Amino acid sequence: MTPTLRLGIAGLGTVGVGVLRIVENQAALLSARTGRAISVSAVSARSRGKDRGVDLSGYAWEDDPVALARRDDVDVFVELMGGADGPAKAATEAALAAGKHVVTANKAMLALHGQALAEAAEAAGVALRFEAAVAGGIPCVKALTEGLAGNAITRVSGVMNGTCNYILTRMESSGLPYAEVFKEADALGYLEADPTLDVGGIDAGHKLAILAAIAFGTQVDFEGVQLQGIQQVSIDDIHRARDMGYRIKLLGEARATPAGIEQSMRPTLVPADSPLGQLEGGTNMVVIEGDAVGQIVLRGAGAGEGPTASAVMGDVADIARGLILPPFGQPAATLTKPQRANAATECAHYLRLTLRDEPGALARVATVLGQSGISIDRMRQYDHPGDDAPVLIVTHPCAPADLAAALRGVTATGVVSGEPVALQIQTP
């Protein structure tokens, strides 16, 4: 029988504890499926004494994750600390340099340093796996890299941040404003230490950039993701979207076009009765489109102990079975630098403007939009308790760049207060 595969786990938060539980509770099943025993040799975390509800006495302890990564009794370094740089990156580099396989849930590290880490893994002839970094328990990295390898991938899209989806669906169900629901999510422990990572769309942007690299054979290009967070989405936007048959989701989209790779992550109105519109709470959805397969939709829990640990253990099982691939599906040296393209696909937009209480203000806005070639489908002015009047506009399909130019023109008129809010409406 093949020798035991020995893990070293750095980071004992929710996911780390989940991995320990699976290794302990499913030993027979893992051994039946992979043909070898899987065990944990050593662990590392910030605080040794903390009660995590699991018995750590059977594992060696390391204060320093770099030391853990280099241990002779560790075959696979499981990195669950998080953070793009710092200890996570140092320990991952140390593990690869020492010829250890690495399994990580760290999207920030991969989005920013994926190319260098993939090169290091390939040079060492080891695996660097990250199913848990994207969309929790959904095996979407595997589907894209392996199952759909016969396809030219044309588009990858989806909802990949459960916290944002929780906030948006909770705003709709409770009628509470963004700030209140944000506080609730924080109290429930749903937010990252730096909440901008979640609500600013950065975390989801990291995930999208990783999938785009695999899909299009390009180097990860997080800087190329056009990012818009959900902080500007008001409860009024949610209600008005609902009245029109839409829900607002933080939707990511990466597309291969003749002009280059488009990547965007932004709040989007999607039909309420579509699969994306029906996504509730922390559920994620990844949609992959290929030239042969058409559209494949994958849905599941985007975070949490069990789902994320499941993804980690899927990667560990592959390593135990000897399935070793280049981290991004093809050799890192063959990944090209992506040509960045701005999203150019025409789509309808939802606009929210606040008009100053001046005669002719609405006419000015309509005139400027018309002169900029933006055609209006619907316009509605709401009651205004104070001096300023909210106006809602739905445009006919237009190019995002044309709309942005038009909105600069609208702002320049001086008849609107604050920044206009513009959200794309998904083409059905």
Place this chain on the structure above:
Amino acid sequence: MTPTLRLGIAGLGTVGVGVLRIVENQAALLSARTGRAISVSAVSARSRGKDRGVDLSGYAWEDDPVALARRDDVDVFVELMGGADGPAKAATEAALAAGKHVVTANKAMLALHGQALAEAAEAAGVALRFEAAVAGGIPCVKALTEGLAGNAITRVSGVMNGTCNYILTRMESSGLPYAEVFKEADALGYLEADPTLDVGGIDAGHKLAILAAIAFGTQVDFEGVQLQGIQQVSIDDIHRARDMGYRIKLLGEARATPAGIEQSMRPTLVPADSPLGQLEGGTNMVVIEGDAVGQIVLRGAGAGEGPTASAVMGDVADIARGLILPPFGQPAATLTKPQRANAATECAHYLRLTLRDEPGALARVATVLGQSGISIDRMRQYDHPGDDAPVLIVTHPCAPADLAAALRGVTATGVVSGEPVALQIQTP
């Protein structure tokens, strides 16, 4: 560079032609992803002269698929002929005996002979892969076998026959009766040569049995699938289900219970606004539930040239990359004989009976159901143009076996004509 991986393709129907097209058109992409060239050496089909819209002059021709499977210039035998026995099985066995990898889309062969073929493949140290056999382009075999390998799988379910789903959704949208839509589907070429394979639920049952074997580590047990086709579903059933907020789907379900493995494939009422209820036409959906990951839902095209060829090429790419696993995820010798269990989970049922025009007939039915412990949620008698009166009953949740016994009692009263139709209603 690793030498070229050479395919021999037996069966040049829609899927075979699709595979040829991908190998020809995506050569650069396949080589970038797998690190080696992939080519087709030889092909085989029933009729050599038939115009298939592809140029076959670059490939050697074999009349006999067994000869094709044994050719020295074939590394992977791609079996796309279909049929549980006959040439498909003979050629697959010949390929494995000659030490060739096999990729197949043949669910019937795997459902009936999967254990013996897996043993042969493992003895030869080669791959036997069948992603295309289940749910077309959806990489569900891979998700279950590899991505979710860290989970004890509790349940696999879904809609796995696009033809049945087409017929059921078309009946609803057109208002046409089953017989008419069946004829349409036949004219469109959607039906197997023996249509009972589709409408009798056999094809879908084959797929479910394959997934259940992987999920539960058991030998494929197609005989253990409780089968009910869609032939009995009338346009009235569809309308009445819709009035209650349901759609009727041919739903498969395999479940691991303390009593054993339950496998069933039968028409089921599912909530119309649920993801399953919204499945249109030939789309398939596979739902996998694991103890760690929770519920993963996979959706995509269940058939057709591109999607099925995509699945075949995913398997070919894995072989090109050297990813070789036991066909059912764990060694065939460790797959246990499943203990069969009848579906025992209590659920509500939809019943359609035709009452003879006799005084007290309805009361007799209600009495017998009540005496058998079947509690009635709703009952409705419809207008009856002739002598007999259709009656619709929705039961409170009850065990399928208790219901079956009750219906035998109802039939024995002599006040109903024909067989009662009973469809389960999915628990939300």
